[in-house]
Amino acid sequence: xxxxxxxxxSIGYQALAYVGKRLPLQVLCSAAGxxxxxxxxxxxxxxxxxxxFRSHHAAEHALQTGRWQQRLNP
Numbered sequence: 011x012x013x014x015x016x017x018x019x020s021i022g023y024q025a026l027a028y029v030g031k032r033l034p035l036q037v038l039c040s041a042a043g044x045x046x047x048x049x050x051x052x053x054x055x056x057x058x059x060x061x062x063f064r065s066h067h068a069a070e071h072a073l074q075t076g077r078w079q080q081r082l083n084p
Contacts, residue, residue: 011023011026011027013080013082016080017076017080020034020035021033021034021035021048022034022035022047022048022055022056022058023058023080023082024048024056024057024058024081024084025048025055025056025058028056028084029055029056031048031050031055033048033049033050033055033056034048035047035048035058035073036048036049036073037063037066037069037070037073038054038057039066040054040057040062042062043062043063043064044062044063044064044065044066044068044069045057045058045059045061045062045063045069046058046059046069046072046073046078047059056084057081058080058081059072059078059079059080059081060078060079060080060081061078061079
């Protein structure tokens with residue numbers, strides 16, 4: 011699956027490509043800040059966005075508008 015297909019379906023490209031899990035994109039938080047990524051019942055699986063965001067709201071806005079850059083490598 012291509013990066014474009016994954017984004018169109020709102021699933022994590024890295025989670026699918028490197029872990030084999032088809033997980034929805036969501037806003038997550040780490041010590042470094044908020045980011046767009048994926049998680050399962052065990053916790054975070056992948057950080058999909060290149061950038062960290064200053065707030066949950068900013069990351070959510072980026073996710074909803076598509077204004078974020080996909081990481082291509084883990």
